[in-house]
Amino acid sequence: MKYLVKWVFLFLGVSILSFLVVRLLPVSPVEMLLQKYNLPLTEENKAFLTLRYGLDKSIVEQYYLWLVGILKGDFGISFFSRLPVREEFFRRLPYSFMIGFFSLLLANIFSFILGYFAAIEKTGILDRITRFFSILTLSFPSFLIALFIIYFLGVKVKIISFFSGNSFGGSVFSIFILCFYQMGNLTRIVCNRFLSLQKESYVKFYVIRGFSLEYVLFRHCYKPVLYSLLSASVSKCSSVIGGSSVLEFVFSIPGISYFLISSIVARDYNVIQAYIFFVFVWMFLIHLLFDIILFFFKERKEE
Structure with a gap:
């Protein structure tokens, strides 16, 4: 029980930290998108893309929606490839x-x-x-x-x-x-x-x-x-x-990893956050497997 509680708190801490750090990047994905398609950086264009990708909501609301989506297996949509992040991950x-x-x-x-x-x-x-x-x-x-x-x-x-x-x-x-x-x-x-x-x-x-x-x-x-x-x-x-x-x-x-580098350059929030979460889940499974092996190893040693 203590083992699961520890990892639940770690998950919440990592999710909050990764969410906040990603949004502290100096340039927003909206500006990167406009530069990619050679569109003027007008307030109208910024407002349109901000509304389209849900970046107009408060930080708390954005975090809640992202966390609920992650728990459901929905990593969101990549801002640049316009494909589901989960699909991009499993392909690469x-x-x-x-x-x-x-x-x-x-x-x-x-x-x-x-x-x-x-x-x-x-x-x-x-x-x-x-x-x-x-x-x-x-x-x-x-x-x-x-x-x-x-x-x-x-x-x-x-x-x-x-x-x-x-x-x-x-x-x-x-x-x-x-x-x-x-x-x-x-x-x-x-x-x-x-x-x-x-x-x-x-x-x-x-x-x-x-x-x-x-x-x-x-x-x-x-x-x-x-x-x-x-x-x-x-x-x-x-x-x-x-x-x-x-x-x-x-x-x-x-x-x-190559996809992550491109996403960091493009300030693709959903990809970066999903990558951090993916690594966290992977390390949780590795530690769980190692602890199970260690448990059975100790049991056999005591016998």
Whole structure:
């Protein structure tokens, strides 16, 4: 019960904050619409569009109508595409979800493997490589790697056409770039967790009995390491939907993040608010799933 109450209050707080912040943007969507269609910024034109999109109502009334619509599954109409926001989201979501999900999945797999071998031979070559990855991902922006790939493979070698309407090549490279940047942090988490477990008495006992350290870590220490890895991955699950925004823009992938960037530029209130709400619901489902897994894990451990 307390769990649901907490998330209900979080939902109300996020909805109010996102609604108010969006409306503090310096230029209104009405002015952006008039500029888009090269119409004069007269008071009559502004009043007409303001009335048409319901922006003439008070902030409280606008928030109430938007919140009721959200709870009914109606995200409103995009000011610029004039299509339902929900339709736009579900049409673009597969691109962003595929990039985010597969990049995080591969990052978890590779991070566990690299972190395991880096922990076995501390200060070895793999340990140094993982440290280098961690520093590189914090200091080198991902869009520079994307631009280099476009220039080398698309301009110099000309084996891939990135802007021909086929987003498959850009999506594949986006997956591996995001995977690389997520691995930088996750690999060190796995490595440090394995190193801390080496100091446990039961690990030392197995090693003294003649078992190799590699076997002991892999056979008896993988569960707490996986738990730490999954815990760190929960915070990265928001990137499954929105983490590829820069890469979608660079590779011109028609995903939901690319749509968000265009909507921010256009001051499309309904799209921006719906996106924030969508990410909130996604993170709620991820936390709920993780808590259920953790609950059953504890139950089995007690048995």
